[in-house]
Every structure is written in structure tokens, then in C-alpha cells.
Amino acid sequence: QQPVQSPQAVILREGEDAVINCSSSKALYSVHWYRQKHGEAPVFLMILLKGGEQKGHEKISASFNEKKQQSSLYLTASQLSYSGTYFCGIPSRGSTLGRLYFGRGTQLTVWP
Amino acid sequence: GAVVSQHPSWVICKSGTSVKIECRSLDFQATTMFWYRQFPKQSLMLMATSNEGSKATYEQGVEKDKFLINHASLTLSTLTVTSAHPEDSSFYICSARASPPLAESSYEQYFGPGTRLTVT
Numbered sequence: 644q645q646p647v648q649s650p651q652a653v654i655l656r657e658g659e660d661a662v663i664n665c666s667s668s669k670a671l672y673s674v675h676w677y678r679q680k681h682g683e684a685p686v687f688l689m690i691l692l693k694g695g696e697q698k699g700h701e702k703i704s705a706s707f708n709e710k711k712q713q714s715s716l717y718l719t720a721s722q723l724s725y726s727g728t729y730f731c732g733i734p735s736r737g738s739t740l741g742r743l744y745f746g747r748g749t750q751l752t753v754w755p
Numbered sequence: 756g757a758v759v760s761q762h763p764s765w766v767i768c769k770s771g772t773s774v775k776i777e778c779r780s781l782d783f784q785a786t787t788m789f790w791y792r793q794f795p796k797q798s799l800m801l802m803a804t805s806n807e808g809s810k811a812t813y814e815q816g817v818e819k820d821k822f823l824i825n826h827a828s829l830t831l832s833t834l835t836v837t838s839a840h841p842e843d844s845s846f847y848i849c850s851a852r853a854s855p856p857l858a859e860s861s862y863e864q865y866f867g868p869g870t871r872l873t874v875t
Contacts, residue, residue: 645798675864684759684848684866685799730799742789742814743864747798 644669646733648746655721655753663749665731666713674707674714675732675743678725685730688716718751726753758782759851761867768839768874775835776870778849784829785851789864790822793846805832805849829854839874846871 646667653661665674673692677685691707691714703725707714718725728750732743758781768774778788786807791799803824804812811824821843823835832851836843850864 677866682869684868685850686866687863690863732799742801742804744801745791745799748796750796 644733644735644744646674646731646744646746648729648731648749650749651747652750653752655751657723657753657755658720659753661718661721661751663716663718663729663731663751664713665715665733665746666711667733669712671707671709671712671714671733673734674705675734676705676714676716677730677732677745678727679730679748680727688729721751721753723753723755726751757853757863757865759849759865759867761847761849761870763870764868765871766873768872770840770874771838773835773837774839774872775833776847776849776872778832778834778851778867780830780851780853780865783851783853783865785832786829786854788826788832788849788851790824790832790834791848791850793848793869795846799848802834807832836872839872841874844872844874 646665649664675690676688679685702719705716728748730745730748732745735742760779762777788805790802793799801814802817805824805826807826813819826832846869848869850866852864
């Protein structure tokens, strides 16, 4: 049930953009996005609930395509504080409030 | 608000001993908590769902007799690693979902800071 994330790692200069993808082999009802900094707890970014829905959080936004069973996280004009590992999580079937299964993560490093 | 704590932060124990890790929701009630383990540079692997007042639900492949979970109150869940071995060394993280939901963040899971377990 683990979603597949790509790429595994991204290195950016401050101000550059990045896209992180998350896909599932099974039907998706929602996608949760978290960011984890080294040695810290994951922090909730956003949840996508509807097909084609797009959400934003500062300069971080995401889209969710139910038909393609995938979600993408967009980081624009990246800042140093964006560095960390990004995880997408998908809930167990039919349960947005239930257990989450996370992808392997995408490690983002932003250099000045 | 929405703070989850874990205790201890670090623990080193000898092979064969048992270790208890506590997960507490400090400013909200949580009928459901989740336990994950994370190996270096790897994903969060769900181990079990802890339900207040009832038995935990374990993921496939997780030994329930080895990883004992107790959710004794609406703010506390404990994970006990019994007869720990070096291969149990990992980063254990708990998360909690608020009940009742905290307004807009009703779907959010709040994560604790994690417990680093090293078994020698």
C-alpha cells in the first residue's frame, strides 16, 4: 500500500522551483503531505481530498489527480527553510481519517 | 496547541531487556494514536494503530507479542519492545489524531519528536 515518490532527492539553489511526485497503484481518496527535518518529527503541510484539487501553503502547493492516482507537490522560489524530507501519505482504503502509509520520501536540499 | 511528546528521547539497552516508550498528547484528546518506526534515510513504516480502551491493530508482519501497545487513557499510549535485539534498533515515532477534531485540521496527524532506540 506504500505510495511511490519521485525523485528520491533534489538539490536546489535558493529561489529555484521543484516538483515532487507521489503515485499509487490503488485508488486514491486523499493524499497527505508532510515535511520532516533531520532528527525532528514530521510536520503536516496539507491534505488533498478531491480530484484535481489544488491547495497552497505559502509558496508550496499541491495537486491531486484521482484518475491518475497521483499527487504532486510544487515548491516555488524555494527558501533555505524548505530543506528536509518530504513524505506523501495515503490512508487505508476508504478512510481519510485512518492509518497512513507513507512513501519513501524525497530529500530536498536548498543551497544559498 | 496540538503537541505530542514522547519519552524517552534516547534509550540504549542491552539485548534481551524490555523498553517502554510513552506517547502523550499534551493539549488534546486522542482516541487513536499510531506507532511508526523509521530506519535511517527511510520512510515511516506504520506498525500499529493504538485505540483507547481496546486492543491495538497491528500491521502485517509486526509481532504483537514483541511490540506491546497499551492505550490506557485519551492522552497516553505506550509501546513496549520486549526482549529487544539489535535489529530492533530504530527511530520510533508516534502520532495522534485529535478527537474531537481540531477545526480545519481534522485530518491531520500530530507527530511526536520520536524515540531513538539502540540495542547493544
